[in-house]
Amino acid sequence: MKIRLSLLSFIFAFLACYSHSEEIDKLHFSFGVIADCQYCNIKTSKDAKRQYALSKRKLADCVENLNQIDLEFVVHLGDFIDRDFSSFKEILPIFNRLRTRSYHVLGNHDFSVADELKSKVPKVLGLNKKYYQFRSHGYRFLVLDGNDISLHAYPLSDPRKKYAEDYHKALPSGTPLWNGALGKVQLDWLKTELQAAEKVGDNVIIFCHFPVYPENIHNLWNAGEVLSSIRRFKNVVAYMNGHNHAGGYGFFDGQHFLTLKGMVDSHESAYSVVNVYRDRLEISGFGRQKDMSLTINSSE
Secondary structure, eight states, X not given: OHHHHHHHHHHHHHHHHHHHHHHHTSOOEEEEEEOOOOBOOOOOOTTOSBOTTTHHHHHHHHHHHHTTSOOSEEEEOSOSBSSOTHHHHHHXXXXXXXXXXXXXXXXXXXXXXXXXXXXXHHHHTTOSSSSEEEEETTEEEEEOOTXXXXXXXXXXXXXXXXXXXXXXXXXXXXXXXXXXXXXXXXHHHHHHHHHHHHHHTOEEEEEESSOOSSOOTTSOTTHHHHHHHHHTOTTEEEEEEOSSTTOEEEEETTXXXXXXXXXXXXXSOEEEEEEEOSSEEEEEEEETOOOEEEESSOOO
C-alpha cells in the first residue's frame, strides 16, 4: 500500500510540475513594435546615416511581414515622419495596411510641421488624446506624451511654447532642445493608472518616444521624476521607447527599459515582435534590431 501511495504521489507531483512548465511556456499573446520610421521624401547620399526616403519601402516590407504573424496590435513609438505635414499623406496609407489594431506614440519630429498645422498632428495619426491607455490579456499599456512640455509641439504664439522655453532654461546647461517632459497633469494621470492597474492585478508596459533610463542625452527632461513615479510599482514589466536610434537597454528595480533601434537609420530596417509569456518577454528582432529575452518580476 505504501509503495502504491508513493507512486501515486510521484505521478501527481510530476503532472503538476509538467502543467506548471507548460503554462510558463505557453505564449499568451504577441504585439509588434516599430520605432522612428521618420519618413520624408528627401534625397540623401548613399553613405548618410539616416535614409529618410527608404523608410517608405522599409515600412511596406515590415507591414507585409507583420500581417503574416498573429498579433494583438502594433505600436509605432514616435517620429513617424521627419518633417513636412505632407509626409503623413505618403506614409500613413502604408501603415494602415496593418490587419490588426495599431497605435501611435507622439515623437518630437512628428511636430516638425508648419506652426498652423501642429495642432492637427494627433488627429491625422488617429489620436483623440495625446496620452492614453488600453488593455489586453491582463496587461495595461500606457502611452505617454513626451512632448507635453516641448519646444517643438506648439506654435510660437502658444503660451505652452513660452512655458517650455522657461522650463528648459532652468535645466542644466547643454540639455538638448529636442527632448521634452511630462507635465504635472500627465504625471498625475500616470500614477492613477499605475494604481488602478495594481489594484486589479494588471501587468503594465509603458510606451513613450523618449527614454528615461539609463542616463542618456536623449532622455526626457524630467526622466528622474517619471522613473520615481513608476519604480515602486512592481507590476510595471517594461518601458519601451524610440528616439535614440542606436537603441539601448537598462534594468532597474525589476523593470526593463528598452530603447528600440530606429527604422530610418541605414539601408537595413529595424522593428520587433514582442512575444508575451507568463515569466518573460521574448523580443524577436528584425533587421538591425536584435533578439532579447526579458524576465518578468526578477532581479537580474
